[in-house]
Amino acid sequence: MSHDTDSVRTVAELLKDERLGVLTTVAPDGTLIARPMALQEVEFDGDLWFFAERGSRKLAHVAADPRVNVAVGSGASWVSVAGVGEQVEDVAKKRELWSKGVEAWLPDGPDSPQAVLLRVRAESAEYWDTPGSRVATLLSFVKSKATGERLEGENERVDL
Template sequence: MTQIDRNHVWDMIEDMRVCMLVTWDGSRQSARPMGPMPIRDENAIYFFTDVKAEKDDQIREFPIVTLAYVDTSNNDYVSLTGTATLTNDRRKIEQLWSPVMKTWWEDAHDENIRLIKVVPEDAQAWDGPGGLVASVKMAAAAAGMGEVDLGESAKVKM
């Protein structure tokens, strides 16, 4: 069985293309799907954002955020908590730019583009067996053939 540690969490999130970024406005949480760009060597996860986005104001005032990742094909789940900052680092924006960003901006030189940088502090990860294996294990448990084992879970300092 795989031990869930810091490196394993990075391995998991590097394979997940979408996560929910959860911010706080002082009275309510708000979640939205985002395209994470994890860079393990920097201990950071980046997101493109627009200077006019409401989440940017929330991050400035309340920088602690949660990132919720789901990979249903492998029954893997990660919830990260960390500190978010906004940056206008044009070199980093150009480095992370990809053609899919043209959906929102003409090119990497658009002055409205900003990056959200999240430095993870801790994570809760669930590393489950693949979809078919999990289904068989749940069916066996439901039929009274033992308890269901859906993988490993751990809280990890990042």
């Protein structure tokens, strides 16, 4: 596992253009529940931000067990961020992160008491990055299968 600045920078770079992630929480019975969520801040500084509806099941899960995971992928690269989730009541931050996309789910705006933030404080991440586009990744996979050589790419676990 690594904690160097370059590895952390790589995680930030892989996350920067992503707009959707899959948030996994732990239900009270121990079941893992995953659901797609829109990432609200593209500048990764160790925190990931999401909007949620007050009283939602995901917030109840986080209140009971704050351990969460967010998986993000684009075909050629994937990032899995493990951390701690928490409900955040911050009107200024809600206004800062608000967008028309969020309004589709929470139509009463950022000042609505139903709109709350879910912050994920990242503790570690693991990433898989293959060179090139989706086609290059597929070709690399085919080459690997044909030659018996290891698939080209990078995989590292990072403490954040």
